[in-house]
Amino acid sequence: MRNPTRQALLTLRMPGMAQAYDDQLNNPATHSLGFDDRLGLLVDAELAQRESRRLAKLLKGAKLKAANAFPEDIDFSAKRGIDKRQVIDLLTCQWIQRGQHVVITGPTGTGKTWLGCALGREAARKGYGVLYCRLPRLLEELEVAHADGSLPAVRTRLAKQQLLILDDWGVAPIGARGRQDLLEVIDDRVPGKSVLITSQLPTKTWHDFLGEPTIADAILDRVLHNKHTIELKGDSMRRMTPDAAP
Incomplete structure (x- = not known):
């Protein structure tokens, strides 16, 4: 019966x-357990793998x-300007459930991208769809989509995610079409x-x-009235060793 059951x-x-079933067969310690206990272990193993x-x-x-x-590696030292209680609250992801936003600002190298990705990872852990994009690269992609007819598909892909991370906001100039595209992305x-x-940029x-x-008023009204703000400070984290956690 063993091979047919596994199959x-x-x-x-x-x-x-199936793997847990094999493990139980090969582990004499589980043979003394009752049926409910052994079944429970099998179910737990399946849930964990799924x-x-x-x-x-x-x-x-x-694509973080x-x-x-x-999130476990976040540095809450005072010199970085991170409010530990605020970040712990954000890690519950209730702000995503409420459709709120997060803005992380600070000088270059202070760990904005790292912290945003840590929050994105925790959102994924809790089952939310997440997508990371550098804003300059996203605007280039939308520009190409205008030309090749894929714009509706790109906008749909962006809109279906429950959390959209827009990194490097303001590092490159934005043109008229880029402003309109950004408004449509935010409005969705x-x-x-x-x-x-x-x-x-502050x-x-x-x-x-x-x-x-x-258009600026329209974009900012949709983002800034319902946001949590984290203002990072301190020296560039890139001067630290590559493995150091921001």
């Missing part, structure tokens, strides 16, 4: 349970730039879906960066 589990697409596969899929789709960014997320923005200068007053 049946694989046919039912339960590889975690959760692992789900998270791996979400992280692959998120800082793949080594883990309001209400109900969240944006996380990282920028070297938010008070964003209106000037966007340029055209009417």
